[in-house]
Amino acid sequence: MVKNKKLIKTAVKKSVRLVRTQADSPRRATKKGINSIPAKTLKGLYETILRIRRFEEKIIEVYPAQDMKTPVHLCIGEEAIAAAVCIHLRKDDYIFSTHRSHGHSIAKGSDMKRMMAEFYGRKTGCSKGKGGSMHLCDPENGILGSTAIVGGGIPIAVGAGLASLMKGTDTVSVAFFGDGAMDEGTFHESMNFASLKKLPVIFLCENNFYATNSPQSARQPHDNIAMRAAGYGMPGVQVDGNDVVAVYEAAKEAVDRARAGGGPSLVECRTYRWKGHVGPDCDVEKGCRPRDEHEMWLKKCPVERTRKLLLENKIMSEKEMEKLLDNINKEMDEAVEFGRSSPFPDASELFDDVYYKG
Amino acid sequence: MVKNKKLIKTAVKKSVRLVRTQADSPRRATKKGINSIPAKTLKGLYETILRIRRFEEKIIEVYPAQDMKTPVHLCIGEEAIAAAVCIHLRKDDYIFSTHRSHGHSIAKGSDMKRMMAEFYGRKTGCSKGKGGSMHLCDPENGILGSTAIVGGGIPIAVGAGLASLMKGTDTVSVAFFGDGAMDEGTFHESMNFASLKKLPVIFLCENNFYATNSPQSARQPHDNIAMRAAGYGMPGVQVDGNDVVAVYEAAKEAVDRARAGGGPSLVECRTYRWKGHVGPDCDVEKGCRPRDEHEMWLKKCPVERTRKLLLENKIMSEKEMEKLLDNINKEMDEAVEFGRSSPFPDASELFDDVYYKG
Amino acid sequence: MPWTKVYVDKSEFEKAAQLQKEGLRGLTFREALKEATAQMMEKDDRVFVMGEGVDDPGGIFGSTQGLHKKFGKERVMDLPIAENGMTGVAIGAAMAGMRPIFVHMRMDFLPMCMDQIVNHAAKWCYMTGGRTNVPLVIRSIIGKGWGSAAQHSQALQALFMHIPGLKVVMPSTPYDVKGLMVSSIQDGNPVMFIEHRWLYEQIGHVPEEIYTVPIGKGIVRKQGKDVTVVAVSNMVYEAMKAVQPLEAEGIDVEVIDPRTIKPLDEDLIIESVKKTGRLVIVDIGWKTCGVSAEIAAVVAEKAFKYLKAPVKRVTLPDVPTPNSPVLEDAYYFDYKRIVSSVKEMFREV
Amino acid sequence: MPWTKVYVDKSEFEKAAQLQKEGLRGLTFREALKEATAQMMEKDDRVFVMGEGVDDPGGIFGSTQGLHKKFGKERVMDLPIAENGMTGVAIGAAMAGMRPIFVHMRMDFLPMCMDQIVNHAAKWCYMTGGRTNVPLVIRSIIGKGWGSAAQHSQALQALFMHIPGLKVVMPSTPYDVKGLMVSSIQDGNPVMFIEHRWLYEQIGHVPEEIYTVPIGKGIVRKQGKDVTVVAVSNMVYEAMKAVQPLEAEGIDVEVIDPRTIKPLDEDLIIESVKKTGRLVIVDIGWKTCGVSAEIAAVVAEKAFKYLKAPVKRVTLPDVPTPNSPVLEDAYYFDYKRIVSSVKEMFREV
């Protein structure tokens, strides 16, 4: 009945094969990877990962007091990505994040005091208490803001990339987004435009296989996000997002390429969210996700993996690590203290900042 | 500096190569194509192509009288596609079209009298004079309406495909759209969803290389639309849209697959618009497009090519063709006459049909 | 009549339980909504639910909870996060014979699909001269509080009220939410079905059988002779709470719940203003070009000569939603604002 | 003063030419718009134009014609047809230091990018506590006639007027379109810049140098004492045409052109109504929840006691735009409807 069945079949098979291959073997760190990264950098990576973890855990600790009145989207389990991407960025490079932005902000160097103050709705917050946890900003640090509309930040990141090009600077722009955001048309429009104009943009997809509680399989015909890049004539790469060296390498390539004028890339980092979509609880109990899947990922803990890596390679000692943890814990206490003790905005400030006054 | 440069380079090259290959050789008709199509079908194809051509030429003829007060988007030069796609469709199959929908409607079997009446804003028009040239409909014939919002009709076509599946019928749904519509996020969202649910949908892109006067190169990083399919895990095929047999074959595959439950396909038909984006004039004079490009395409006239094909293969004689033309010309006169002489709606009808009254 | 009754608080809730013994059936807003959906799905094969997370254990704040177990995931369909495309899909399915109910957890996501709602769903029947129609219900939920901030708290009903071809309903009671959902599914036109999250726990009398509440008909929640208070959605409850404090001041309030804001039951409002000569409009959205503007304008046009005092609008200020609890307190309002606004009105004259 | 002058028709045009001899400079609306754009691009590197077809030989009905030859295609940038994404790009570029002007040939395409406009551009400054801002001008053109029908004729200004954080300007004269474009580019906030296609040929005095017209300030186009007619965009011309016929009936009209509808110059309107006691609002959009509703509501709230008669709204009916010329005639209106509405108002009292 169908004449060119063969041709089509090949086409189908090809695309399916492409999916399988890439999906089954996300790129891991190269053998020489760890050796080619300076010890100081590796230490820095571990420090950031740990800082993010402890920040999120601190929120879990204080949240029950019910005085942090903002929805929190924790990134525990995904910390390696933010750390390994942002380490390649300069202060004047841009990142744009989502509802799940704590890790990115910390990795980019935001002041955790002002972040916590924001969560507590204080005047000293990074967004003066107006934005809350989903709208962090730190303009001096390349964070012009975050948006909680899924897919909404991707084109904005592309716009910042366009500005770099037009201004003749060599800053790059990173769009962090989830697998859910790839469902949105803005992903397509952004990829197309960035590729067309060869913009210095990194499309950094944190594929944690869920959008809220919708598994990727309920939203996409296959789970390979990196392969979407080819259609846009853009390089795409898939890495194990819990492997800090793998992410470091992939991000370095993408950032270097963008900075050198080589255009955008799509980097898919496969990872997993440990906690519920929003709030400090784990939602496995509610039947949102299979328990064994969750447990499997707990074993891939990016903190533990990085720790082991550094110990094995003698980059850091147990003792140094303990000291680091102590310091970080102190930072957290200070941040919460700062947030909790800062003044609230005055009610009259409600009307400020609707318009920029120049 | 960049460690895995090789890997990335290969990725880039690969995708670029893919583009080149496919772009340079859009699929043409298979050798045996013409022989495997019944003579009656071939005649039908020619008849439809000619009818569309004459319909559009009739508009050019009558438009200067300024009593056809609706913007017209002519499809001269692109007629083979509508004919060769719709010939595979049943009355209860759906098509969804765009601002450039005359050809699709005719090929699906719409009454040209009611179309012309619509253009003349008459009560007897297919949309009772309310829609005009951009909003043709013929519900009994599977045309539930057309939209002039670029990319707007694609998801609607997918929705009709979903309805087929839910109702358990084997009707298919064709989304006609241009290369411009592929810029829109709705394309991405529609492709993703149709592939996810394996819907009986044919994504039929008429790539005429322009959106209004924007060349594809100002909007997309490469000109290969078919290759976008792979990212969605969907078969994609690119054909010479002015080769009626090639389109016939590709469309047959896609329609058969969809009807048999094999899911959606993307079919890119490469073609060219002879006239201006809107209105009866040719806009080459205005500097909108290179003259030699235009002339090159005039030589690929689908009417002429089909005519030659049929003559060479002795499917139709010159004489039969002349007679056919006469008949068609008569149809056109009748259609215009019907449109021009039909009554206008009453002014009070302005307020009808805002809501469906059941 | 029990179905016009608004139960404002806990104690009323208990009274309702009492009523149950008297043969009335107490159901929450959430349960009534789910019941309407389930019953219509049972009755009519064409009805199905689509939306991000409709089959989630949480089930859209409980309003679709478990429906996928009963009807299968094909008829209670989780979706990609692609609001515009999926609205197009819903429109296409609707025109091709289905009756989709598209659910959005937050109204803030509707700007994503404005094009399909405004340019397609709303106009399709007209553009085809009435030869096709789009029987589509789009549910969306308005949130509030806990630092949800600017992108997760919006009440955008006015945007849809402006568009010809749409119907917009904002039920406030369990009885109405069921009846209006049934009407919306049966209507044959695109209906924006807007629910405030804070209504979900409200309880009221809800008959078990399928029944309808007419789209386009408002209702007098409490009769009064001194001032007409038109309140939408959850503001109906705040208006009811304002009744007694105002009575204590000697002001007899008439409370009107339009239930549908497009088409708006203008006659009901005008008749009331003819009687009271005073109008206060309470909306949960922004002021400028909002629902309250339209109602004020209608009265300024059609009942001007009965007005004894300036019209008053009690709405959110024209400001994006802030995060800080202090600013939220300044942003949102409750019955006290209604009380003070009404009192002010009487002082002024 | 020449820059407040509205030239209604051909003969006025000729008078304008005369004025030119007197040292005034006659320019069309289209030319003034293009001049403002070009001058700002020359002055400020950060300014650039983006939009589908901005480098087309037609140049957006002439308003960007040839600019790409002068400034290059990088600064007069053709775009993919991807309104939402490209608005996001514009927002990102704006925040990162550029000053984009995004042009849409038809306002009907804006629902495509509602999300980026409403959820992002409008709120970003607020969400970041004023630490960032979005200096973005979004131009869009309202069409009309020749069977453009439901998806190619819309005047959606009310949708944007409803949203806090946006500014919305609707210039009517060549002088204003230049001055307001300069102000919009310099404003630092997202400005919806809305032009009616039928204004493009209007001529008026336009100084050569860069100047500003303040956003948020309306203007009295003609003073009068009997009735205030507030008219927006091209309706200003229709209102001016209504002046004489009404004068012949002994009615002295005051014509107000708000120029900006958000922020709205409420004071100007209220002051006028205090004087005239009567208000007619003329808008080119739909009635329900439209610009006219807001203006009516403001007056019903703040100038009630000065009103001698019901407010009147002269707008499009709440119907999608039809194709047929007969239906278009019934749909659209001109100065005659203004005349009859005003006369009716005086008859009624």
Ligand SMILES: Cc1ncc(C[n+]2csc(CCOP(=O)(O)OP(=O)(O)O)c2C)c(N)n1
């Ligand atoms: C446009 C839009 N639709 C829906 C939502 C509701 N929502 C918030 S987060 C989320 C899931 C996002 O998933 P993903 O992008 O994978 O990010 P993750 O939460 O997994 O990090 C959804 C659906 C939203 N915020 N915006």
Ligand SMILES: Cc1ncc(C[n+]2csc(CCOP(=O)(O)OP(=O)(O)O)c2C)c(N)n1
């Ligand atoms: C959302 C939207 N944006 C812009 C337009 C204006 N417009 C009308 S047709 C067109 C070009 C469409 O190009 P394509 O899809 O390739 O179809 P073609 O006209 O070439 O057949 C544009 C930009 C529109 N109608 N809708």
Ligand SMILES: [Mg+2]
């Ligand atoms: Mg995810």
Ligand SMILES: [Mg+2]
């Ligand atoms: Mg095209």
